[in-house]
Structure formats: structure tokens, C-alpha cells
Amino acid sequence: MSYFANKMSPAEFDAKIHWFVGRCREAGLRVTPQRLAIYKELLGTDEHPSAEMLYEKLKPAWPTLSLDTVNRTVLTLTEIGAAFIVEGSGGARRFDAGLEHHQHFKCVKCERIIDFHHEPFDNIELPPDVAGKFTVLRKTVYLEGICDLCKQGMKVVQRS
């Protein structure tokens, strides 16, 4: 059985921020206000935003923030294991700071990326010849199709 992901508690959120600060120190990275703000924004959403989407959300509170900083920062986040690039095909890269086991469904119409969790997908077993030949760093089960809102013909904010 699977379930759709839900919000985290303020305590969980704070714990993750604390972990992130430690992870930065560990990696020899400065905890700049921009870096923290970008991480918080990514952590607090389940929309799997692109760099541009994060930039637009942060701009009101951070008027001098540059898009390049957002791009550099999300790349840094993936490098220290605080986030990852969501699998998909085409368009802008989408990011995710949710490190718990879960999977993604992407709507090909509205480009929404929706979290779900199905335990059998968490640790799919690799075929022996692949495991023997390659170093597998990431195993993903990924679904694409039409989401509930687009099926109903409802008007959804189109992306791109």
C-alpha cells in the first residue's frame, strides 16, 4: 500500500535546518543567509521547484538575490547530499530536499511533480549482471501521466 506525502512538523523542520548547518560546516561551506534561505524554501515545499521557481518565491524577501546564486546553491545542495535533482525528461531541472524514501509521479500536462510512497519501490533488487558491471548510485521508479486535476479538465497553472 502507498500513501501520499504530507507536511512535516515545525520541530522536524528545525531539526533538518540544524542538520543542514552541520552538513555545511562538515563540508567546509559557509552558512550564508542566501544558502539557508534557499534550503529552507526548498525544504518547505513539495512542489519540486526549479531554480527559477525558487528565485521567484524568494525575491520579495531577498530583493538582491540573483538567479545565478540560486542555481549555484541548488547544485551545491545536491553535491553535499542535502537535495537531489528529480528524474524526468525535458524542461528545467526540478529539485527536492526530501531525502526520505519516496517516488514521483509527473503530470505531462501541467508539469506538476507529485510525491507518493510505495514501499515495494524503495529497494528494488538489481539484476546481478548490472550490479556486477556498473556502480549503481541511484535506483528510481518513476511514473508519468495525467494528474487528477488535469483529468477533470480543471484549469491548472501551466508551467513552461
Add this chain to the structure above:
Amino acid sequence: MSYFANKMSPAEFDAKIHWFVGRCREAGLRVTPQRLAIYKELLGTDEHPSAEMLYEKLKPAWPTLSLDTVNRTVLTLTEIGAAFIVEGSGGARRFDAGLEHHQHFKCVKCERIIDFHHEPFDNIELPPDVAGKFTVLRKTVYLEGICDLCKQGMKVVQRS
């Protein structure tokens, strides 16, 4: 048990070309020399080329071919179900005319996309709540990591 994909016979190749011509007619599309050449090139390779890669391969034989035509054509191929965009994260879109059940391993260093086939991955069962809420058009098991050549530290042609 899984196995790595291998070449098709000339007879199989011809059969697929024949199918493609019929599929074009069926869809009300003209069978132009460019369209056929692009499909043949994509069908004859297991490299999962980008539009640019196809363009470079075809240029010697088709000096007046434009990159835009390649881009439009691979899009058309996906629309009529003669090809699909390979899943992945970031970079140029990569295409595949191989419609048989198989899966992909992508090397994060050299960007090679390698076919393999593991039967348990062919028809993974959807969680009921996802199947009920969304129309799932594509189910993908996707692996990423370091390929055999890159592990050996061999020099491989870097992409991008």
C-alpha cells in the same frame, strides 16, 4: 536474470522501417526522405542520441539537413509512438526508437545510456491509490551510476 540488449537483424530492421512507413500514412504524415533518414539513424543505434548527435551523424549524407528538422522530427516520432524520450535528469533530451521492453542505466560521468533488460522491471505493479487518482501513461525503472569504462578510469568520449 537480465541481459544487455544486442543488435537486430537486417530483416528485423526492414520490418520496422515498413511498420514506420505505415504508421506515418496512418497518422496522415508524409514519408519524406529526411524523416525516414532520421528514423533509420535512430533505429540503427543503441546510443540514445540527442537531436544534435543525430544531426552530426546525418550531416555528411544530408548536407542541407537542418538541426530544426531533426528536432521537429524526433518530436513527431514520439507523438506517433515510433520513439520516446529517455528519462534522465538534465542535459539534452536523448531519444530511443527501441520499443521492446527494456530499461536504462545512465553513467553520470560520460553520459552514456546503456540498455539492459530485467523482466521483473517490465510490468511493475502500481499502488492502488496512484492508479485510482491518476492516469499513468509510463512506468519507468531507471538506474544511474558509474559505467564499467569510467570505473576503469579509461578515457571515454565525454558528452557535454
Add this chain to the structure above:
DNA sequence: CTCCTATATAGTAGCTACTCCTATCTGTCA
């Protein structure tokens, strides 16, 4: 606390991978 410096940021320019536009051409059918 204050200063120092390596690292990070802002602003901008450049690049890659498409996507759109328009004049010209051609596969298909009558």
C-alpha cells in the same frame, strides 16, 4: 571584538538546446 582572507554573491555576459518564423520546396492525390 576586530581584522583578515578565502569563499560566496550580484550583476552581467556567454553558451547550449531547443523553439518559432517565413520563404521555398515536395510528397501525395486527383
Add this chain to the structure above:
DNA sequence: TGACAGATAGGAGTAGCTACTATATAGGAG
């Protein structure tokens, strides 16, 4: 063998990064 809707070539335009450089600042030394 035309006629013409659909396709292509070439070029311009756009989105999404990526590189460059002067300025600013986090965080450690003193």
C-alpha cells in the same frame, strides 16, 4: 501531371543554465 497542404532550410528568438569578475562577508586568528 498539376495543385497544394504539409514539410524543410535557414535564421532569429528564447529558456535555462554556466562562466566571469568586482564586491561583500562568514568565520577563524589574534
